[in-house]
Amino acid sequence: MTPETREACEALDRGDVVAPLRAQFALDAADAADLIYLDGNSLGPLPRATLARVRQVVDEEWGEGLIRSWNTAGWVDLAPRIAGKIARLIGAGAEEVAVADSTSVNVFKALAAALRIAQADAPPRRVVLSERGNFPTDLYIADTLAQQHGARLRLEDADHLPAAIDDETAVVLLTHVDYRTGRMHDMAAISRAAHAAGALVVWDLAHSAGAVPIALHGDAADTAADFAVGCGYKYLNGGPGAPAFVWAHPRHLRRMDAEGWRQPLAGWFGHADPFALETGYRPAPGIARFQCGTPPVVSLAALECGVDTVLAADAVGGLDAVRRKSLALTDLFIALVDARCAGLGLSLVTPREPSHRGSQVSLAHADGHAVVQALIARGVVGDFRAPDILRFGFTALYTRFVDVWDAADRLRQVLESGEWRDERFRVRAAVT
Numbered sequence: 001m002t003p004e005t006r007e008a009c010e011a012l013d014r015g016d017v018v019a020p021l022r023a024q025f026a027l028d029a030a031d032a033a034d035l036i037y038l039d040g041n042s043l044g045p046l047p048r049a050t051l052a053r054v055r056q057v058v059d060e061e062w063g064e065g066l067i068r069s070w071n072t073a074g075w076v077d078l079a080p081r082i083a084g085k086i087a088r089l090i091g092a093g094a095e096e097v098a099v100a101d102s103t104s105v106n107v108f109k110a111l112a113a114a115l116r117i118a119q120a121d122a123p124p125r126r127v128v129l130s131e132r133g134n135f136p137t138d139l140y141i142a143d144t145l146a147q148q149h150g151a152r153l154r155l156e157d158a159d160h161l162p163a164a165i166d167d168e169t170a171v172v173l174l175t176h177v178d179y180r181t182g183r184m185h186d187m188a189a190i191s192r193a194a195h196a197a198g199a200l201v202v203w204d205l206a207h208s209a210g211a212v213p214i215a216l217h218g219d220a221a222d223t224a225a226d227f228a229v230g231c232g233y234k235y236l237n238g239g240p241g242a243p244a245f246v247w248a249h250p251r252h253l254r255r256m257d258a259e260g261w262r263q264p265l266a267g268w269f270g271h272a273d274p275f276a277l278e279t280g281y282r283p284a285p286g287i288a289r290f291q292c293g294t295p296p297v298v299s300l301a302a303l304e305c306g307v308d309t310v311l312a313a314d315a316v317g318g319l320d321a322v323r324r325k326s327l328a329l330t331d332l333f334i335a336l337v338d339a340r341c342a343g344l345g346l347s348l349v350t351p352r353e354p355s356h357r358g359s360q361v362s363l364a365h366a367d368g369h370a371v372v373q374a375l376i377a378r379g380v381v382g383d384f385r386a387p388d389i390l391r392f393g394f395t396a397l398y399t400r401f402v403d404v405w406d407a408a409d410r411l412r413q414v415l416e417s418g419e420w421r422d423e424r425f426r427v428r429a430a431v432t
């Protein structure tokens with residue numbers, strides 16, 4: 001049932017159980033400028049709590065407490081505490097998640113651990129399998145690591161998965177929701193197929209953690225994932241460059257413990273006793289070994305506020321309610337673009353089937369970059385991804401149904417008027 005008027009969208013907002021969560025975000029400036037923010041899948045907006053918390057960390061804990069704050073202000077407990085919170089969002093145990101480093105670095109650590117396990121069995125498997133359209137950093141790191149392990153990176157199209165997993169495959173590295181198309185993999189089905197073929201799976205949750213319910217443990221032993229990583233600054237609203245997270249299945253953690261394995265970036269914060277300052281490395285038990293260096297306290301404080309904005313959904317039905325609303329928003333946007341932007345050069349890239357869709361809608365247009373710039377000038381912030389994708393993230397925590405209506409309306413105006421052809425929309429900034 002697609003609402004046919006803006007008033008009908010307002011009525012949906014009035015009946016929306018998730019709507020109160022929007023008040024958590026500092027969107028006043030956006031509201032004053034009549035700005036619709038559809039890029040929370042790239043950088044989540046500032047939570048109101050973050051400003052006060054960061055100020056406290058800087059003014060009181062750092063400024064007054066100085067180095068004592070590692071103990072007195074609990075800085076040293078910050079990363080494990082946030083890990084426990086993120087664990088609840090991804091169907092994992094608190095003891096299985098570490099918050100550290102960037103997503104890229106965590107891909108490196110998790111994939112290296114997975115390769116080590118996969119190659120411990122004879123004969124060693126020599127293929128890391130990923131998707132051709134996977135996010136470049138994942139591909140660069142997988143390619144580099146494969147070379148270091150006497151293996152190679154094999155790329156397939158999403159349509160050929162999971163069929164492409166075979167007895168040469170050591171590890172399957174996939175992003176749960178594709179950053180460009182918004183397509184979502186069936187995590188359990190791929191994990192099952194990988195395990196049936198004797199391979200391991202590493203999931204990148206950058207575009208799904210905090211937006212869709214995730215069950216890393218699956219519903220049976222063979223549908224559980226092996227390793228996962230995810231991003232702090234997208235749907236977790238942790239701020240630009242926020243620390244990322246890494247997860248490992250407890251069976252792998254137990255094996256790493258039993259056999260004394262280290263991850264490749266064995267730094268002092270992943271040591272069993274960092275302040276013993278021993279000459280030799282001894283890995284900390286469990287996931288703690290995935291820490292490397294000193295945690296970034298100010299960034300962690302901001303990340304915790306961001307994660308809390310998602311956990312606040314517990315009061316309104318949790319991530320299931322967030323997911324229901326997200327699908328209603330993306331369904332609505334697709335229907336409005338179908339109905340109101342027909343014949344204007346757009347094509348839908350994101351799957352229409354809701355179960356195959358993350359929390360974004362991507363459209364292709366031959367002059368996508370200029371259209372996105374013109375749309376931003378009209379107060380709708382999406383982004384452009386080469387070669388021709390207009391990308392719109394619909395974060396259920398703060399996006400309203402009227403925002404979807406207005407965004408589709410402004411998109412139609414930009415295309416109908418041809419204003420995107422203006423020279424100023426051709427300029428490409430460093431970050432698109």
Ligand SMILES: *Cc1c(COP(=O)(O)O)cnc(C)c1O
Nearest residue numbers: 102103104135137175179204206
């Ligand atoms: C955003 C994103 C990243 C980001 O990695 P950084 O190390 O934070 O730059 C990695 N992988 C995927 C799939 C992403 O979408």
